[in-house]
Amino acid sequence: MALLQLVLVLCAWWRPSAPAALPAHAINGTSPAASATVSDSRVRQERSVLTNYGGSVGLSPYFADLQGRPSPTPPTLTTELTPPPPKCMDEETCNPLARYRTISGRCNNLQSPHHGTPGQAMHTLLPQRYDSPAVFRMRAVGGGLLPNPRHVSLLMSLAPEGAKVEGNSLFVQMGQFIDHDFSITTTVREMTPGGKSVEVDCTACSSWYNPACAPIPVPLNDPYQPPHLPTGERRCLPMTRSVGYLVKDSQGRPVLSQPNFNTAFLDVSPVYGSNRCTAEDLRLHRDGMLESDENHLLTKRPADDFPLCFTEAGYCLHSGDKRVNENVGLTSIPHWSDERLYQEARRINIAQFQNFVYGEYVPLLLGYHTAAKMQLMPNHEGYFLGYDPTIDPGVYNEFSTAAFRMGHSQVPKYITFMNDKYEVTYHIPLHYAFFNNTMLALGNVFDPLVRGLLGVSMRPTDLKLVDSLGNKLFMEKGDPHSGRDLFALNVARGRDHGLAPYVEYLKMCGVKEEVSSFADLESLMRPESLALLARAYEDVRDIDLFSGGLAEVPLPGSLIGDRFWFESPAAGFTHAQLQSIRRVTLASVICGVLDQRNPRIPVHALQTPHPQSNPERRCSELLTVDLELWRETPHSPSPPCTHQGQSYQEGALVPVSPCLACVCQPGGKMRCQCDLSGCKQTQAAEDCYCRRICGYSTPHLKPQYRQ
Numbered sequence: 105m106a107l108l109q110l111v112l113v114l115c116a117w118w119r120p121s122a123p124a125a126l127p128a129h130a131i132n133g134t135s136p137a138a139s140a141t142v143s144d145s146r147v148r149q150e151r152s153v154l155t156n157y158g159g160s161v162g163l164s165p166y167f168a169d170l171q172g173r174p175s176p177t178p179p180t181l182t183t184e185l186t187p188p189p190p191k192c193m194d195e196e197t198c199n200p201l202a203r204y205r206t207i208s209g210r211c212n213n214l215q216s217p218h219h220g221t222p223g224q225a226m227h228t229l230l231p232q233r234y235d236s237p238a239v240f241r242m243r244a245v246g247g248g249l250l251p252n253p254r255h256v257s258l259l260m261s262l263a264p265e266g267a268k269v270e271g272n273s274l275f276v277q278m279g280q281f282i283d284h285d286f287s288i289t290t291t292v293r294e295m296t297p298g299g300k301s302v303e304v305d306c307t308a309c310s311s312w313y314n315p316a317c318a319p320i321p322v323p324l325n326d327p328y329q330p331p332h333l334p335t336g337e338r339r340c341l342p343m344t345r346s347v348g349y350l351v352k353d354s355q356g357r358p359v360l361s362q363p364n365f366n367t368a369f370l371d372v373s374p375v376y377g378s379n380r381c382t383a384e385d386l387r388l389h390r391d392g393m394l395e396s397d398e399n400h401l402l403t404k405r406p407a408d409d410f411p412l413c414f415t416e417a418g419y420c421l422h423s424g425d426k427r428v429n430e431n432v433g434l435t436s437i438p439h440w441s442d443e444r445l446y447q448e449a450r451r452i453n454i455a456q457f458q459n460f461v462y463g464e465y466v467p468l469l470l471g472y473h474t475a476a477k478m479q480l481m482p483n484h485e486g487y488f489l490g491y492d493p494t495i496d497p498g499v500y501n502e503f504s505t506a507a508f509r510m511g512h513s514q515v516p517k518y519i520t521f522m523n524d525k526y527e528v529t530y531h532i533p534l535h536y537a538f539f540n541n542t543m544l545a546l547g548n549v550f551d552p553l554v555r556g557l558l559g560v561s562m563r564p565t566d567l568k569l570v571d572s573l574g575n576k577l578f579m580e581k582g583d584p585h586s587g588r589d590l591f592a593l594n595v596a597r598g599r600d601h602g603l604a605p606y607v608e609y610l611k612m613c614g615v616k617e618e619v620s621s622f623a624d625l626e627s628l629m630r631p632e633s634l635a636l637l638a639r640a641y642e643d644v645r646d647i648d649l650f651s652g653g654l655a656e657v658p659l660p661g662s663l664i665g666d667r668f669w670f671e672s673p674a675a676g677f678t679h680a681q682l683q684s685i686r687r688v689t690l691a692s693v694i695c696g697v698l699d700q701r702n703p704r705i706p707v708h709a710l711q712t713p714h715p716q717s718n719p720e721r722r723c724s725e726l727l728t729v730d731l732e733l734w735r736e737t738p739h740s741p742s743p744p745c746t747h748q749g750q751s752y753q754e755g756a757l758v759p760v761s762p763c764l765a766c767v768c769q770p771g772g773k774m775r776c777q778c779d780l781s782g783c784k785q786t787q788a789a790e791d792c793y794c795r796r797i798c799g800y801s802t803p804h805l806k807p808q809y810r811q
């Protein structure tokens with residue numbers, strides 16, 4: 105079973121290397137040297153020298169040269185970025201009575217079976233803004249090119265740090281897991297002579313001649329990256345464009361519609377996969393379990409199977425099972441097949457994950473008041489009846505490409521390890537751990553690592569990224585200047601996807617009707633942040649969505665249509681099973697990962713420990729799912745529910761009335777809730793239950809909905 109797979113994947117993403125081979129600094133030892141920063145004297149001159157690309161060879165047709173020299177014309181985009189079709193997708197006929205969701209999300213929406221499946225184009229809140237011929241947002245309001253993303257990043261790094269927040273490092277990792285659960289955009293790839301698919305190499309400044317490349321030139325006065333390579337050529341930060349369907353907008357202009365290659369539902373796809381082939385590859389095909397190694401850890405695969413894997417161990421981790429014996433309550437039901445065990449365990453795990461996300465993560469992200477006001481938190485009891493099949497659950501481009509990337513600013517500087525008293529024992533700079541799982545081979549690291557995630561505060565959501573992300577992202581061993589800049593890449597990616605400028609979203613959301621000057625943003629941003637934006641962008645209407653969003657002051661107390669939703673009657677849980685799932689917290693699941701016997705853990709797993717607001721408790725004091733509620737006795741099964749001569753098994757939705765949601769419970773009993781959405785159906789006026797629920801006095805009266 106995969107009850108703890110979520111926690112293991114969260115931990116495995118850190119993939120730390122062995123402290124003996126890396127500069128792991130003891131907490132009282134010598135700290136690593138501070139990275140270079142842009143001095144004020146330099147910043148005052150950035151308009152004239154900071155973005156001096158020097159020579160036509162290094163010019164970029166995508167980003168502004170602030171000395172005003174002419175730029176070459178970018179390549180005309182035709183179909184070079186068209187994505188390949190998704191593989192191994194389910195195409196079977198939809199079954200309205202299906203008990204389990206499909207791996208690909210197909211048939212979640214019975215009216216539109218493909219909604220939310222991999223390969224569907226992402227939605228946009230506003231029409232995309234593209235400039236021809238490259239189909240890339242390049243032009244500023246004044247007619248010139250938008251500023252170099254690296255130039256923007258260097259200026260934003262000077263912003264003051266935001267106020268301390270309650271969230272911990274696990275909160276950051278949870279956000280990354282959520283993002284990976286429902287959103288994957290793919291960059292353009294090409295085949296090597298050996299037949300291997302690799303990302304198009306856009307490292308050289310001259311690579312912009314390839315329509316798949318938009319390299320970011322390094323400014324001459326960059327405080328960290330040398331502007332020239334050892335060969336004398338100009339240095340650029342690589343930027344490979346996203347794949348997209350080249351289509352026409354409503355006005356006949358070419359736009360790129362980027363697809364999402366993951367399911368759009370919270371279905372723990374980083375653990376189970378989002379297509380049939382991956383799902384089958386991860387399964388053990390015995391007792392409903394996923395694959396694991398001899399130590400009950402994630403399955404190892406050769407490093408050559410992964411495009412980015414820098415481990416010295418020769419292998420990388422393949423999503424599998426953390427504790428093969430964790431769900432002994434289910435595996436002890438001998439008459440269940442491997443398929444039944446797998447599907448039931450997956451259903452329970454998805455339900456718990458959805459409960460964690462909306463019950464613990466979202467309230468901390470948005471603030472409990474906002475989450476409650478927007479009705480985003482799970483119910484305390486009963487079933488959720490708000491499913492709307494007319495809503496397309498697809499992911500929005502703005503959310504995936506800009507808004508949810510706010511988590512990049514929350515990432516702390518180090519990977520920290522703590523003892524059972526939540527005291528720091530040692531830490532490792534983050535950039536040494538990217539795609540490196542060497543330490544996992546040593547064993548006995550999960551307890552200190554998990555405690556580090558629980559005990560170390562996240563960074564505040566602001567304009568700053570730690571040096572490991574701003575200058576050393578994916579830095580290659582032995583080459584200190586091979587790192588990338590995540591802030592710059594996020595800015596460039598937003599333009600690659602044609603996202604509208606930041607101020608247009610303010611108008612769409614009703615925050616600001618018109619924004620014509622930087623002074624119009626004074627009520628939304630700190631003065632220091634606003635001043636830096638004014639130095640980076642010549643016009644307030646040029647601000648990129650990612651930059652503008654991070655510059656906003658967070659709300660007080662915040663950090664910034666699924667048919668199978670676990671509370672929906674269609675999810676197939678009895679009321680007792682649903683209540684058992686609701687009472688489980690992320691902290692209780694983390695307890696199962698720790699090797700220490702009955703350790704102490706903070707009750708709110710996404711916040712740092714505190715004696716009053718977040719006290720520690722023994723794991724034995726925390727509630728877990730009562731798997732006995734799923735037990736069946738083959739020789740004396742629970743009697744089915746019957747309605748109009750039809751039998752319905754435990755957990756099944758029983759069609760008693762359009763205005764009632766009835767689910768079969770143990771013992772052949774039904775639990776029903778009023779469903780006001782049924783009042784809109786044509787047969788409601790003739791139904792006796794609907795006449796009571798909807799307020800009909802005669803069959804011809806219009807329904808009056810009760811609150």
